[in-house]
Amino acid sequence: MSSSLSAVRGAFFDFVDDPWKHIGNEQASARFVKDGLLVTENGLIKEFGAFDEVSKRYANVPVTHIKNRLIMPGFIDGHIHFPQTRVLGAYGAQLLDWLQESIFPEELKFRDRDYARGAAKQFFDALLAGGTTTCQAFTTSSPVSTEEFFAEAERRNMRTIAGLTGIDRFAPDDFLIGPDEFYRESKRLIEQYHRKGRHLYAITPRFAVGCTSELMNRCAQLKREHNDCWINTHISENPSEVRTAKIHFPDCNDYTEVHEKHGLLGPKFTAGHGIWLSNDEFRRFSKAGAAISFCPLSNLFLGSGLFRLGRALDPEHRVRISLGCDMGGGNAFSLIRVMEEAYKVGMCNNTMLDGSVNPREQDSAEAERNKLSAYRAFYLATLGGAESLYIDDLLGNFNVGKEADFVALDWNGGQAAMAWHQSLVTEGTPATMEEAAKLLFGILAIGDDRNVDETWIAGKRAYSKSGGAVA
Amino acid sequence: MSSSLSAVRGAFFDFVDDPWKHIGNEQASARFVKDGLLVTENGLIKEFGAFDEVSKRYANVPVTHIKNRLIMPGFIDGHIHFPQTRVLGAYGAQLLDWLQESIFPEELKFRDRDYARGAAKQFFDALLAGGTTTCQAFTTSSPVSTEEFFAEAERRNMRTIAGLTGIDRFAPDDFLIGPDEFYRESKRLIEQYHRKGRHLYAITPRFAVGCTSELMNRCAQLKREHNDCWINTHISENPSEVRTAKIHFPDCNDYTEVHEKHGLLGPKFTAGHGIWLSNDEFRRFSKAGAAISFCPLSNLFLGSGLFRLGRALDPEHRVRISLGCDMGGGNAFSLIRVMEEAYKVGMCNNTMLDGSVNPREQDSAEAERNKLSAYRAFYLATLGGAESLYIDDLLGNFNVGKEADFVALDWNGGQAAMAWHQSLVTEGTPATMEEAAKLLFGILAIGDDRNVDETWIAGKRAYSKSGGAVA
Numbered sequence: 001m002s003s004s005l006s007a008v009r010g011a012f013f014d015f016v017d018d019p020w021k022h023i024g025n026e027q028a029s030a031r032f033v034k035d036g037l038l039v040t041e042n043g044l045i046k047e048f049g050a051f052d053e054v055s056k057r058y059a060n061v062p063v064t065h066i067k068n069r070l071i072m073p074g075f076i077d078g079h080i081h082f083p084q085t086r087v088l089g090a091y092g093a094q095l096l097d098w099l100q101e102s103i104f105p106e107e108l109k110f111r112d113r114d115y116a117r118g119a120a121k122q123f124f125d126a127l128l129a130g131g132t133t134t135c136q137a138f139t140t141s142s143p144v145s146t147e148e149f150f151a152e153a154e155r156r157n158m159r160t161i162a163g164l165t166g167i168d169r170f171a172p173d174d175f176l177i178g179p180d181e182f183y184r185e186s187k188r189l190i191e192q193y194h195r196k197g198r199h200l201y202a203i204t205p206r207f208a209v210g211c212t213s214e215l216m217n218r219c220a221q222l223k224r225e226h227n228d229c230w231i232n233t234h235i236s237e238n239p240s241e242v243r244t245a246k247i248h249f250p251d252c253n254d255y256t257e258v259h260e261k262h263g264l265l266g267p268k269f270t271a272g273h274g275i276w277l278s279n280d281e282f283r284r285f286s287k288a289g290a291a292i293s294f295c296p297l298s299n300l301f302l303g304s305g306l307f308r309l310g311r312a313l314d315p316e317h318r319v320r321i322s323l324g325c326d327m328g329g330g331n332a333f334s335l336i337r338v339m340e341e342a343y344k345v346g347m348c349n350n351t352m353l354d355g356s357v358n359p360r361e362q363d364s365a366e367a368e369r370n371k372l373s374a375y376r377a378f379y380l381a382t383l384g385g386a387e388s389l390y391i392d393d394l395l396g397n398f399n400v401g402k403e404a405d406f407v408a409l410d411w412n413g414g415q416a417a418m419a420w421h422q423s424l425v426t427e428g429t430p431a432t433m434e435e436a437a438k439l440l441f442g443i444l445a446i447g448d449d450r451n452v453d454e455t456w457i458a459g460k461r462a463y464s465k466s467g468g469a470v471a
Numbered sequence: 472m473s474s475s476l477s478a479v480r481g482a483f484f485d486f487v488d489d490p491w492k493h494i495g496n497e498q499a500s501a502r503f504v505k506d507g508l509l510v511t512e513n514g515l516i517k518e519f520g521a522f523d524e525v526s527k528r529y530a531n532v533p534v535t536h537i538k539n540r541l542i543m544p545g546f547i548d549g550h551i552h553f554p555q556t557r558v559l560g561a562y563g564a565q566l567l568d569w570l571q572e573s574i575f576p577e578e579l580k581f582r583d584r585d586y587a588r589g590a591a592k593q594f595f596d597a598l599l600a601g602g603t604t605t606c607q608a609f610t611t612s613s614p615v616s617t618e619e620f621f622a623e624a625e626r627r628n629m630r631t632i633a634g635l636t637g638i639d640r641f642a643p644d645d646f647l648i649g650p651d652e653f654y655r656e657s658k659r660l661i662e663q664y665h666r667k668g669r670h671l672y673a674i675t676p677r678f679a680v681g682c683t684s685e686l687m688n689r690c691a692q693l694k695r696e697h698n699d700c701w702i703n704t705h706i707s708e709n710p711s712e713v714r715t716a717k718i719h720f721p722d723c724n725d726y727t728e729v730h731e732k733h734g735l736l737g738p739k740f741t742a743g744h745g746i747w748l749s750n751d752e753f754r755r756f757s758k759a760g761a762a763i764s765f766c767p768l769s770n771l772f773l774g775s776g777l778f779r780l781g782r783a784l785d786p787e788h789r790v791r792i793s794l795g796c797d798m799g800g801g802n803a804f805s806l807i808r809v810m811e812e813a814y815k816v817g818m819c820n821n822t823m824l825d826g827s828v829n830p831r832e833q834d835s836a837e838a839e840r841n842k843l844s845a846y847r848a849f850y851l852a853t854l855g856g857a858e859s860l861y862i863d864d865l866l867g868n869f870n871v872g873k874e875a876d877f878v879a880l881d882w883n884g885g886q887a888a889m890a891w892h893q894s895l896v897t898e899g900t901p902a903t904m905e906e907a908a909k910l911l912f913g914i915l916a917i918g919d920d921r922n923v924d925e926t927w928i929a930g931k932r933a934y935s936k937s938g939g940a941v942a
Contacts, residue, residue, distance in 0.1 A: 086891055086895060087895070088888055092844075094825070122891050238822065239827035301818065301916075302818060303817070303820070303822045331811070332886055334886065341771075347565070348777075351709065354711070356709075357710045371563060373562070415597070416596055417593070420593050421558070421559060424558070445561075448919065449886050
């Protein structure tokens, strides 16, 4: 046996399929190994299965036994803003005012390399404490912030997607970046970072209100020249934003057409929010293979509105969905908190969809899809997010060959009321998948980052609740 | 000096008026003593003011110096369900189904005295960990649960309002209580508990869907015979519930009229939720001196809807408002989490009120009242709640003669991202009221029960975060 092998033993829970394809039998989408062994080599999963079986073949490999925890793939955050780390949860305004008052002034500080470097430490510490092992992040219009983001990700050996964030109007002058400079700097950064180590690069036009057609065209050019890159942006977050976008692009019939006309909508394209998208826009997203990142923490905190998950997942125009905390619009880093709010958004939508307020709005099929079971929620936070971001070849579950990023969840962590609640399910380690799923719903409903006991990156412990970040 | 005197030194923040009466100058509603001394005697506030002044007169009194914390009056929860402690955050259903599937089966267990006693310990531990020192609670239809509730409150010397919770339809048979038995048992419990120690009694018809007219009449009779008692119930939580209530009371034009016709609406009457109340109903609540408990955690978790706080606070028909966690419909005990969700509900309402979706809904005055600053939120959680419940003669701020229940808030507690966020305000103890308010908003936005470092009851430490409940 090579000495680079190591293994983790414990109770494992991951997904092999999409639970929305198994309505009434969601267990068929999941995999639960009550006493499992995950063998890793150089950060990749070498073998995974029942301890009794697998351990025979790895007799001399050092094993870390994680007891009384559920081990899941690391959480994947499809939409987060690195330079808003310090101003998350800022008081008082909807999107457009909030950007001007609270966000742009803070983001401006990220031209300073020392500030950006310190912030990157804070950012990744907070991510790991929330159990997030991969994120797709916005940076700022200064290359410095993108460089420091990737530098810190590299120190932690984390798989991330990010890119210089272009905005050439609707911000203070010294925050803007012209289309030519944006193109030049993006190209330089792509060559420096894309597919180097675990870095993936996203061409990042911030949002249509802040991007001229010239900037959008430059993004399309970059995508043509570097087709393997990702595209990351925002869409239809707030009604006033939607109307402003329409004024800026009068020849587009809707917000989605802005991205279509500029040749951006397609695979590896993610737009955050999508609250106010029409069915027809969902259909075009679906057909193009483009994705939406659902950010309920932010959508509630900024009052943007209630995303219609059940509508986006209509089998007739099913859209790829990731979860995003959208910190700082979102007021926490924890994807557990995101799942909680996603559940609530679904419930609020369903009160309208049951027809009791307006019979014309009744839609029990959409309502069913809105209901966020533990299976559905944790799928979105892991394999579903990976599929949405087109990185499920790399990670998202415990399949052999994938990268070994995972979390150990303590189902009794969290508020004082939690342990007694969970004792309704079991006093010991869950015996069945259904018991495990009930504990996971308890985490979703009344837990938070306190339920993340350990976070592992590429087969190594990178965070433990008692000791903080290890890196 | 008598030896029963003791004192606490620290930075104090409380309210002397309603911040909604001081739009643009909310500081006028608050009191901030950067270095204060609170002297207590037998659980009551003997003197309060600047340390330099007050300490001169109490030279030999033992002082506990609480450093690097904001000391506020204990939080007041206007609406919570003691027997739902274990099933908070239950999966999957709106109000009426949720009651049948998850809640009544658990509440039935509270006929068993041992179970109820154990639950009471869990309940008060969780309350104190959240910084809640006073609550108005529902129990069950079994007197045992009310007795054990008050017994545990007494052991902790806590000011509470509760009462036998009447329901004579819409529940399993063995959970119902007939109007005569309800009357008899309520009367017995009133005589046993009301105004004994810190107990206050609330005549408690659960909600109109579960209460026949006969039961409501018995409540009115109890109120006539014990006019000093409180009344606690629910109203207009969910659209289906509102319609069901209408079917049960066909001679009432709206839900509020059910309570009016039965002679219940008046001072010391609180109804939880009130999401779907009309302006006219708010007017009648206002005129009667009746109160609503705003429960946003629950309203989102059960998808009940978005309470229109700014409308309820319209100066033309201003309604008394407390905050309630409504655990178990609410998925946490923490009033900090309640404030967070209340803020979000206001923001979501405001996106509709800005006219960008529907110009007919534009109302900037209502939108302004929806905005939950730190002043407004913490007022509702302390003095405002006390005024709403008509207990502001007893507690709610640090006025001399009031009961000395308070919390010590650690503005750096909470998720990993918190401390760096708060360092934007100050690296040390806040120097001004405005700095303190900014730290409090940080707690509201990105904090939770972890920000409650200590909870004191009647001048004695009853909980500390590091050590749990002291009692």
